[in-house]
Amino acid sequence: MPTWRPSCATETLRARADMLAAVRAFFAERDVLEVQTPMLGSHTVTDPAIDSLRTTAPDRHLQTSPEYHMKRLLAAGAPSIYQIGPAFRRGEAGRWHNPEFTLIEWYRLGFDAERLMAEVADLVDALLGSAAYQRLPYAELLRHRFGNEVAAGDQEAILAAGRGRGLQDDAGIDEAMDLLLADAIASIKARRIFVSRFPAAQAALARLDADGSAARFELVVDGLEVANGYHELADPDELAMRMDADARQRRERGLPAVAPDHALLAAQRHGLPDCAGVAVGFDRLLALKLGADAIAETMAFSWERA
Amino acid sequence: MASYSTNEFRPGLKVLLEGDPCSILDSEFVKPGKGQAFTRVKFRNLKTGRIWERTFRSAESIEAADVLETEMEFLYADGEFWHFMKTDGSYEQAVASAAAVGDGKNWLQEQEVCNVTLWNDDPISVTPPNFVELVVAETDPGLRGDTAQGGVKPATLSTGATIKVPLFIEIGDKLKIDTRTGEYVSRVKA
DSSP, rough: OOOSSSOOOHHHHHHHHHHHHHHHHHHHHOOOEEOOSSSSEEEOOOOEEEEHEOSTTTTEESOOOOHHHHHHHHHHHHOOOOEEEEEOOOOOHHHHHTTTEEEEEEEEOOOOOHHHHHHHHHHHHHHHHOOOEEEEHHHHHHHHHOHHHTTOHHHHHHHHHHHHHTOOTTTOOOHHHHHHHHHHHHHOSSEEEEEEEEEEOTTBBBBBBTOEEEEEEEETTTTTTEEEEEEOOOHHHHHHHHHHHHHHHHHTTTTOOOOOOOHHHHHHHHHHHHHEEEEEEEHHHHHHHHHHGGGGGSSSSSSOOO | OOOOEEEOOOOTHHHHHHHHEEEEEEEEEETTTSSEEEEEEEEEEETTEEEEEEEEETTTTEEEEEEEEEEEEEEOSSSOOEEEEEEEOOEEEEEEEEEHGGGGGTTTTTOEEEEEETTTTTEEEEEOOOOEEEEEEEOOOOOOOOOOOOOOOEEEETSEEEEEETTTOOOOOOOEETTTEEEEEEOOOO
């Protein structure tokens, strides 16, 4: 019999409300406009590592992030915008994951990854108190943890390191890389660190810089991934190619097919203004503020009790 | 045989890993925002006691192990095997090998109630009570009155195990022993 009681303490409700108010005050002061976009969309993300919850309403998906809708607003002429709301990812349940969670997502016109990282640091300082931030390029992070060969992309070394962390013998190179990155992030001891300059294969929806690395960054606080941001890919042809690549990977891994979002493609053909965007895990930030042991302790009702 | 998917992993779950029965100590869902999901699991191998760490893909499943932890009374040893009986009134018996009994053989005397881990009804580990009382079978003569100083000497117990005891202990004394450390605790007043 599941308990009827909330998963967080009553005083945590207050801390959550205070933090929501602080986020809104932060963006109001910077003249970033709050928006609300649909939770139920006709399309969803093609990323093979993200599984959406499909609803019984025909062809409606609970959104895994508000990214596509917010980019359509930007293409239509919206100024810099932010949103605080629920996001849904199927199967992501664990100590630091809840299939329904709260994202702070925002887009800044005219910003690049550098300027957005500075603003993410300002927000985290405002919510958790000030601290120093370190910068670590992706390759450097891997070198620290796994040595030169892994950092240089040596396939044998990557597979061997993956197996050394308990990965099965038949695991592929992508799988091993994902595991090593997760391991390296969890091993970061510095309190706040930005990982930047991701390899092109992990660009997601970031544009590529002149040196071929992706203009993507992550913020890790106390070993916990709290933000993922891009200098956004604007080129619609490149976007269509990446969606095709996602579809190919989904086929290869036997994952359900996801149709590309033609509304997003059309919006970017119309023109996505030069901008940078980032998603921040609100519940994880609250957990860090409260010193919580699991994400469930920050939520009124976690997945098991909802 | 039943199996468990990674999302059903819980501490205490008994599973088969590489042919050995294991108990899950800890299971953590690991996933970078833009990467694949894994479940990182810590196991205790119930045969060897060793801790194993493995990483599974999400939704992968592993076979359940038919493992039961139960109290059993030690009956006797026949020179090769140790015989136990359930204390639940069923009088069911089980036969344990030297490997399953391990260091426990140093402390087992008849009618002692032990914690026995059964895998497919066969004992794979035997844990004697934390404290047992055993009689000294052999030791050098005691030094009368020497109860204060810290000197020790070897003494052989009725089970054949040899432990260090204070100098005043004599043959026939009953001793309280901590089976987790194999150390003398006190002399038991007759």
